[in-house]
Amino acid sequence: MQDGDSRWLAQPQSDGSVRCLAQNLGTEPPNRNTGFDVHLGRLGTIETVTVTSRTLRTPRWGPAELFLGLYLDKDDSGEFGNWEPNDDGTESALGSDTDDEGLLFSAASGEVTIDGDTVFRLINAGTEATLTELQEGTVEGISGETLAALYIGVINGGEGTDEVVVEDMHVSRS
Numbered sequence: 001m002q003d004g005d006s007r008w009l010a011q012p013q014s015d016g017s018v019r020c021l022a023q024n025l026g027t028e029p030p031n032r033n034t035g036f037d038v039h040l041g042r043l044g045t046i047e048t049v050t051v052t053s054r055t056l057r058t059p060r061w062g063p064a065e066l067f068l069g070l071y072l073d074k075d076d077s078g079e080f081g082n083w084e085p086n087d088d089g090t091e092s093a094l095g096s097d098t099d100d101e102g103l104l105f106s107a108a109s110g111e112v113t114i115d116g117d118t119v120f121r122l123i124n125a126g127t128e129a130t131l132t133e134l135q136e137g138t139v140e141g142i143s144g145e146t147l148a149a150l151y152i153g154v155i156n157g158g159e160g161t162d163e164v165v166v167e168d169m170h171v172s173r174s
Contacts, residue, residue: 008034021163022156033067035153038169044135044144045173049114051152052168059160063109069151070102070120074141080149100124108154108164
């Protein structure tokens with residue numbers, strides 16, 4: 001997709017990886033990103049999730065930054081947040097008052113593993129919780145029965161090109 005000098009894409013590659021590119025996405029809201037999500041099923045079945053990625057380019061020193069968003073279907077609607085259709089066939093996230101999202105950031109350089117001790121900052125709940133705490137129901141409206149998805153994207157700070165390849169994602173279940 002392109003709008004003026006801004007470009008973004010999340011494109012499957014022939015080797016099974018996904019290429020994510022974010023270029024000149026501006027600063028409103030800060031740290032805009034582009035990526036994809038994978039539906040994980042019930043939160044309580046997840047033991048670990050390992051994401052392997054590498055940076056192709058970034059305007060900063062070091063690797064690009066991955067944005068990992070744990071989508072949580074608190075209202076049990078089967079949807080993760082609210083979405084608005086765009087004229088080009090894509091959708092834009094509108095957020096949600098009835099669901100939640102746990103935020104996590106990582107360098108796009110090798111493996112990052114989400115496990116029971118991984119701490120997420122929950123947007124709507126206004127708190128932090130580990131994966132285990134979420135599974136055990138310590139945050140109101142979230143339990144092991146809550147449907148979850150994982151969004152994986154590359155962050156763009158506003159100028160230049162950030163591009164990563166998400167090489168693999170492995171989910172281990174209990």
